[in-house]
Amino acid sequence: MARAWIQDEWLDTNRQPTAKNGIGSRWRVYWWEETQTGRRRRSKRFQRKPDAQQYAAKLDNDLRAGTYRPPEHAETLLADVAAEWLNTRLDIKPATYLHYERSLNAYVLPQWGARRIGTITKQEVAAWISTLAAGTAPAAGKIRASKPPKYEPRSMRGPLKPSSIGHVHTVLTAVLAWAVDTDRIPNNAAARARLPRVIAPEHVYLSHPQVEDLANAAQGITGRPTDGTLVRFLAYTGLRINEALALKVSALDLVKARAAVNATWTLDRSGKKVLGTPKTHEKRAVPLARFLVAELQELTAGQPHDAYLFQTPTGEALNDHNWRNRVFNLATRDADLDGLGVTPHKLRHTAASAAIGAGADVKVVQQMLGHKDATETLNTYGHLWPDRLDEVSAALETARTTALNATGNVSKMSPRSSLPGNRKGPEPRVSAEFRPSWVGPVGIEPTTHGLKVRCSTN
16 A cells, blocks of 8 residues: 555546646645654645656655655755764864865855755766866865855866865765764765776885985075984884974983874864874884984983974974975975975885885884774885795795605605505605694595595584
């Protein structure tokens, strides 16, 4: 029995005109809606019968499948849902919050803000992704110096990179997922959309002489040892630039050659620079090479424990943007490295490469870089570990030879030579001493095709 039905408002069941004949829309869809206070009858009118039939069919399916949502829920504007969703994100760092807010205001709301969430389709989302890739999507730009931030309509400056499209799409998907979770719509129209393939950029691995040239160039620009030491510190510890600039003298243990990473410079939700937890929210310690220990001893001599390790001439913490523009970029030019795309953050790749080349295993590199897990480290730097396949085959050869010598079975017989009547050596046997842990009782019996080995698993 249908749970939604259609009624002709102009003719009664005997096909006679009703009092509403010729007034308003002719077709009305009725259905029963379950509420917390009981069941109530709902209806919606249509001018065309095919539209009413389509709506009734969808209603009936939703009611039977348990995916029904009151129609007015789907009438909510996406802008309202987005604001509600953003206010609930108490689980993210302020910098992530600002990133979401910018993506919403710059790209998501210009396209979808005035749309009712129940009307957004997968086809429209796919078309929007194409316009982002082409640089023709509706967009908005932040008005300079506006506090709180205000945006005005602007044309896109050009196509978005695949990674940026992915970030923007993630925000739309999250907003619609919130609409699903709050029972406004049954499905997420942005889920599983096809996105442009993101091609990972080539990593930059500086050699030891290149790192030294860069550090000397940085110190030469300012005449301050701090700048040269900072370059070496980034290139041999793998810290993110704002983790390094947040370090204080008290974070160093120069006897044990360790630096404790407890904080990083980040932004609060108003955009103000503040100290926060590291990216993965986990504190860690990184090893310091002896040459770095010697430099840091000179750098921290006479400094109080609460002083910043890398500071301006006035004693304040260095600002990453100012230091990059005023020192680092000029140093890459002076060291003939400006064509490699080196940045302070990319010195992490050099640190990883140097550590792996020195024999560090994946867990050490993971801890040093502050990765969430070893999988991230392997996915990023797995190709830097040396190819050890030859070591495996050599170890297998040694293990086999040792095992066969211990059992006395050292003949090099072909399978056919081991058949009954052809065997000239001792009876083959399996030594329990070298039996793999997964092998149970073993038996060997001759067959017409050779030897049959029986075993059972433990």
